[in-house]
Amino acid sequence: xxxxxxxxxxxxxxxxxxxxxxxLLKPETAIYTTVSFTNGREFISFLSQNEVxxxxxxxxxxxxxxxxxxxxxxxISPKTIVLGLSNQTERSIMLQMLQxxxxxxxxKNVSPDELLTCIQEALQGLITFSRxxxxxxxxxxxxxxxxxxxxxxxxxxxxxxxxxxxxxxxIATELFLSPLTVDTHRKNLLQKFxxxxxxxxxxxxVQQKLL
Amino acid sequence: xxxxxxxxxxxxxxxxxxxxxxxLLKPETAIYTTVSFTNGREFISFLSQNEVxxxxxxxxxxxxxxxxxxxxxxxISPKTIVLGLSNQTERSIMLQMLQxxxxxxxxKNVSPDELLTCIQEALQGLITFSRxxxxxxxxxxxxxxxxxxxxxxxxxxxxxxxxxxxxxxxIATELFLSPLTVDTHRKNLLQKFxxxxxxxxxxxxVQQKLL
DNA sequence: TTTTTTATACCTATAGTTAGGTATTTTTAA
DNA sequence: TTAAAAATACCTAACTATAGGTATAAAAAA
Numbered sequence: 492x493x494x495x496x497x498x499x500x501x502x503x504x505x506x507x508x509x510x511x512x513x514x515l516l517k518p519e520t521a522i523y524t525t526v527s528f529t530n531g532r533e534f535i536s537f538l539s540q541n542e543v544x545x546x547x548x549x550x551x552x553x554x555x556x557x558x559x560x561x562x563x564x565x566x567i568s569p570k571t572i573v574l575g576l577s578n579q580t581e582r583s584i585m586l587q588m589l590q591x592x593x594x595x596x597x598x599k600n601v602s603p604d605e606l607l608t609c610i611q612e613a614l615q616g617l618i619t620f621s622r623x624x625x626x627x628x629x630x631x632x633x634x635x636x637x638x639x640x641x642x643x644x645x646x647x648x649x650x651x652x653x654x655x656x657x658x659x660x661x662i663a664t665e666l667f668l669s670p671l672t673v674d675t676h677r678k679n680l681l682q683k684f685x686x687x688x689x690x691x692x693x694x695x696x697v698q699q700k701l702l
Numbered sequence: 703x704x705x706x707x708x709x710x711x712x713x714x715x716x717x718x719x720x721x722x723x724x725x726l727l728k729p730e731t732a733i734y735t736t737v738s739f740t741n742g743r744e745f746i747s748f749l750s751q752n753e754v755x756x757x758x759x760x761x762x763x764x765x766x767x768x769x770x771x772x773x774x775x776x777x778i779s780p781k782t783i784v785l786g787l788s789n790q791t792e793r794s795i796m797l798q799m800l801q802x803x804x805x806x807x808x809x810k811n812v813s814p815d816e817l818l819t820c821i822q823e824a825l826q827g828l829i830t831f832s833r834x835x836x837x838x839x840x841x842x843x844x845x846x847x848x849x850x851x852x853x854x855x856x857x858x859x860x861x862x863x864x865x866x867x868x869x870x871x872x873i874a875t876e877l878f879l880s881p882l883t884v885d886t887h888r889k890n891l892l893q894k895f896x897x898x899x900x901x902x903x904x905x906x907x908v909q910q911k912l913l
Numbered sequence: 914t915t916t917t918t919t920a921t922a923c924c925t926a927t928a929g930t931t932a933g934g935t936a937t938t939t940t941t942a943a
Numbered sequence: 944t945t946a947a948a949a950a951t952a953c954c955t956a957a958c959t960a961t962a963g964g965t966a967t968a969a970a971a972a973a
Contacts (some may be wrong), residue, residue: 674922
């Protein structure tokens with residue numbers, strides 16, 4: 492990295508976001524080189540053969556889940572700094588990004604000055620957030636307190652079927668289980684989310700993007 | 703408009719989307735003048751004293767609901783063409799925009815070529831969509847068939863309390879109603895959304911952005 | 914290999930919801 | 944002013960969910 496430019500990557504499926512970011516970074520082209528990708532697969536392929544100092548990673552990509560992609564990036568290239576860049580404002584989503592190895596999170600309403608400040612902080616090894624993301628992270632909430640309820644594979648399955656309005660009997664038939672087994676899974680879900688009924692459970696799950 | 707440039711406005715709370723759109727339109731500066739705003743209020747103020755041929759209107763703005771803003775824009779300046787520009791992919795949202803006077807809808811993953819084509823079509827008085835938006839609009843679905851279920855004020859109230867996991871008895875107490883009245887409203891909601899239970903109802907309502 | 918977690922299944926009792934209507938009053942729209 | 948819509952309330956019957964547990968087997972993690 493002596494005297495070389497810093498390599499910034501942008502991974503976002505919106506051409507206008509990519510153009511916008513590049514435009515905002517244009518005054519800094521003496522310092523940064525930007526490369527852009529509209530899907531995760533292309534970026535992973537590039538990263539396998541090139542060094543990237545920092546990547547702006549959208550959460551929702553057509554071919555990948557940003558959180559899983561983040562893990563993959565850190566596996567392939569542990570030194571690459573990952574900053575989440577999204578419109579997603581749920582604290583639980585942001586936390587999942589951080590848990591997956593991201594060094595920060597920016598909302599897409601970040602101002603040009605903030606953007607540059609966040610890049611600098613990240614390159615200095617600091618965790619960094621855009622202002623509004625900081626506010627969200629600093630805000631305790633019920634959903635926050637129950638953030639990212641950890642549910643098992645079977646529980647997820649049950650949850651998805653409940654979201655389709657299916658009853659215990661129907662779910663039991665579809666999954667080849669006893670209705671009593673389904674009831675136990677449901678009870679466990681209510682306990683994990685600390686809610687009293689299926690209505691509340693589903694709304695919490697939507698809130699946490701589990702559905 | 704003889705020999706004058708066409709005035710395009712961009713209303714979006716993301717600086718990088720504004721920069722991106724401007725950048726994509728840069729090759730066409732001989733034809734278009736772009737002005738941009740990060741909130742609805744500023745744009746409405748501008749529109750009251752200036753003529754705008756076409757506006758790209760985000761759905762979610764900090765100070766306004768894009769659908770309501772669309773109505774206001776068409777009231778102040780009926781000749782101004784409104785194109786929705788959002789990440790919202792629900793058909794019901796798109797329809798609400800059209801019902802509010804918009805002449806089309808673009809998703810933010812629109813390509814540069816498509817963007818220019820959509821502008822031209824809109825200026826010619828045609829309804830226009832970006833390709834993915836066209837696909838969504840053309841796709842019949844259960845939710846689509848039940849699009850924007852029209853519910854009354856009281857039903858909305860009941861729906862919101864159901865989404866908080868409240869039971870008929872609790873809702874009756876809070877709204878000073880008979881539990882039997884609440885049950886009737888619930889039954890009516892199930893019929894309007896054509897669903898069988900509250901779980902399904904809530905998921906449909908979330909889908910249609912009623913919650 | 915052992916421990917922990919997940920999955921499965923069961924029990925009694927109680928609470929809550931949905932289905933199928935009908936009927937009257939109040940509010941809103943025409 | 945009249946008609947239509949919304950809101951309110953009621954009825955019987957059946958269905959579904961939740962609460963409070965206990966217990967064993969299988970799978971996964973340590």
